[in-house]
């Protein structure tokens with residue numbers, strides 16, 4: 001199943017439980033607008049390449065559309081469409097006043113120098129500035145992008161539409177960003193991992209964790225969980241995977257990536273194992289925090305963890321999801337598990353609109369409250385309806401979007 005088809009699969013399952021009729025389903029699942037743009041890139045060596053970029057605005061019934069910007073060689077329109085629709089349900093699940101969108105450029109982010117990245121980002125804004133804006137569509141970081149790209153977006157957008165820091169979130173803290181956005185997705189994943197273990201009556205202290213991906217989300221998840229005394233026994237990134245049954249020294253791993261251009265390559269705090277093996281370890285919790293579709297029909301039978309927290313977007317294919325559910329594996333779905341990032345993006349946008357600075361304590365407090373509320377709502381309803389967590393989470397999101405569309409008279 002391709003990315004958008006996979007989201008539709010989950011959407012229809014939840015819509016069925018809600019008794020939603022087919023015309024309303026069609027309205028809610030169809031993207032409002034899709035833009036494909038050409039991005040000419042002059043490489044540092046003078047050669048010319050033409051890249052392709054996308055922005056999909058999925059649904060605006062609940063407010064301006066919100067979602068990250070991904071630089072990755074596998075990005076295509078279908079993937080961006082799938083990710084944009086996930087954003088619609090995600091913002092609704094945590095009940096922040098946004099719709100959903102997503103963007104991407106098909107390029108290997110690691111192949112770009114800093115200057116090339118800046119040129120790609122500014123060219124992208126040249127192509128999409130008319131459809132983004134603080135009241136319409138607000139980009140943010142995703143795989144392969146971070147605070148630098150967000151600062152360039154704000155600056156380039158201002159050249160066309162005037163200064164407005166609320167056009168993009170995830171900016172540097174010294175440049176209209178908010179303290180706590182960089183850690184927010186990983187902090188949320190960590191917090192909800194502890195809450196999941198708590199609801200299952202399992203101890204978090206000493207719980208073993210395998211974590212795939214050691215970028216923004218992976219590193220902050222690792223930091224939070226190691227500080228909460230979980231035992232992270234395996235970590236990985238695109239350069240390889242490392243395992244240490246006694247527990248990886250996360251501080252050492254963080255130091256290593258900070259000094260090594262963000263990569264784990266050369267890390268000596270564990271035995272090197274094949275990347276695929278990490279997903280199959282007998283751990284208490286498995287956290288995929290990198291690519292989509294990594295747990296699929298080819299490896300699902302080997303996955304042993306009883307709890308999976310989806311830090312990445314769509315890391316489990318629907319086929320694998322069904323098999324895991326049959327085996328009673330508890331899966332906290334992406335649209336709840338990784339919603340901490342967009343929640344703090346909302347705080348940043350609100351701060352930008354008021355020109356009033358929030359403190360880190362306030363950001364963390366409000367983030368924890370927002371995620372806890374959403375988690376409790378989903379968990380209680382899942383027990384009440386004897387439905388899986390993914391279907392229940394989609395139901396909560398879809399209901400809010402449908403209600404907003406009805407109240408606004410969209411149809």
Ligand SMILES: NC(=O)C1=CN([C@@H]2O[C@H](COP(=O)(O)OP(=O)(O)OC[C@H]3O[C@@H](n4cnc5c(N)ncnc54)[C@H](O)[C@@H]3O)[C@@H](O)[C@H]2O)C=CC1
Nearest residue numbers: 142143144185213214215216217237238290312313338341
């Ligand atoms: N950055 C954010 O605030 C949010 C990110 N997400 C999702 O979290 C996931 C990770 O995003 P970020 O951490 O922001 O990206 P990032 O670009 O900062 O880090 C990605 C990490 O994944 C690793 N990776 C890539 N291919 C791999 C492979 N085959 N095996 C193991 N590791 C591999 C990279 O080496 C890197 O460590 C994505 O699915 C993204 O959509 C979700 C919500 C918010």
Ligand SMILES: O=C(O)CCC(=O)C(=O)O
Nearest residue numbers: 067068140142341342345
């Ligand atoms: O912070 C944001 O606005 C969006 C983050 C994002 O792209 C995601 O949650 O997948």
